[in-house]
Amino acid sequence: MAELEKLRFTKAHEWLRVEGNIGYIGITDHAQKEITDVVFVELPSAGKEFSKGQEAAVVESVKAAFSLSAPISGKVVKVNDAVEKDPSLVNKSPYEDGWLYALEIKDKSEIDTLLTHNEYLEFIKGAGH
Amino acid sequence: MERVWRLILDEAHEPHMNMAIDEAIMLCQKNGTCLPTLRIYRWLYPCISIGRFQNLDEVLMWGSDLPIVKRPTGGGAVFHNEFGFTYSIVYQEKSSVLPRGVLDSYRQIHIGILNGLKNLGIDAVLYTSERNGRRSLPPKVCFTTPAEFDITCDNKKIAGAAQRRMFEVVLHQGEVSLSLDVWPDWSYNKLKYAILKGLSKQLSAKFVECCLSEKEKILAEELECYLRR
Numbered sequence: 001m002a003e004l005e006k007l008r009f010t011k012a013h014e015w016l017r018v019e020g021n022i023g024y025i026g027i028t029d030h031a032q033k034e035i036t037d038v039v040f041v042e043l044p045s046a047g048k049e050f051s052k053g054q055e056a057a058v059v060e061s062v063k064a065a066f067s068l069s070a071p072i073s074g075k076v077v078k079v080n081d082a083v084e085k086d087p088s089l090v091n092k093s094p095y096e097d098g099w100l101y102a103l104e105i106k107d108k109s110e111i112d113t114l115l116t117h118n119e120y121l122e123f124i125k126g127a128g129h
Numbered sequence: 130m131e132r133v134w135r136l137i138l139d140e141a142h143e144p145h146m147n148m149a150i151d152e153a154i155m156l157c158q159k160n161g162t163c164l165p166t167l168r169i170y171r172w173l174y175p176c177i178s179i180g181r182f183q184n185l186d187e188v189l190m191w192g193s194d195l196p197i198v199k200r201p202t203g204g205g206a207v208f209h210n211e212f213g214f215t216y217s218i219v220y221q222e223k224s225s226v227l228p229r230g231v232l233d234s235y236r237q238i239h240i241g242i243l244n245g246l247k248n249l250g251i252d253a254v255l256y257t258s259e260r261n262g263r264r265s266l267p268p269k270v271c272f273t274t275p276a277e278f279d280i281t282c283d284n285k286k287i288a289g290a291a292q293r294r295m296f297e298v299v300l301h302q303g304e305v306s307l308s309l310d311v312w313p314d315w316s317y318n319k320l321k322y323a324i325l326k327g328l329s330k331q332l333s334a335k336f337v338e339c340c341l342s343e344k345e346k347i348l349a350e351e352l353e354c355y356l357r358r
Contacts, residue, residue: 011297062204062276
């Protein structure tokens, strides 16, 4: 079971899990419910560098394609091949098996600009979701 | 409260330009400079638009001679012909002109269109499916199988749509396809005004006719070159 309090979140419903200098990224449980059945994912190539806020991946359901921005700046060091083969992992296990890609973190101070779990829950409530 | 929307009654364009214009409107909304926008447009010639993730080679194997263009949105292939009515809606998620959720926004838009169709005497309904925990997959051809909140008439899908969500901006691209057996009095203008009326009422929208901005035009031209590659 993922420890949500240890994750950081964006208003675009992404989560970030930091392990040393690596940040794992995925979409939240709230987002996967909203998106409904994920049928395709387009992940970045390893080695690609992103600035915070740049489009890094796309997740598609029957109704909509969602662009996901990099929550922090960094270089892609891992992508989740399993989720490319079976996009339903994003729905089944959004915080664990359904992670999307991992970045080598360029600037750790950017992490502090992201929401805590409680702040994210408040945001969802306030945003009229 | 009634909200002001931009209405762009566009001329017919080449398929790539039509997609480029929709994308340009979406990208310009990112900076918060535009009003929510309804664009109604036609195609210079019949063509097929395919979803962002659809495999072009697979579609080419269908053997159709029609030109094919990729949409920025998801979903299945759509055949655009003389009986089609194509539109796009672009708005910022935080603008509150539509509910934030995908299904909720989709439903609101299609209720507006449905009401327009009913005013033309078309006996259409909003399709709702029993999910029963089953995963739904997108059909390869959009109009073969209705999905939740599509519009059907005699169990045949007559309106569908797909969305792209990027930088908190929503691009909703939709198609209403009425054959003569569904609506023998087929008229593009009657359909256009009925749908406008239906959407205006459902979305509490006051549509003000506008043109694309210079910035949108320039961006669309750049995007078209990119899409053609």
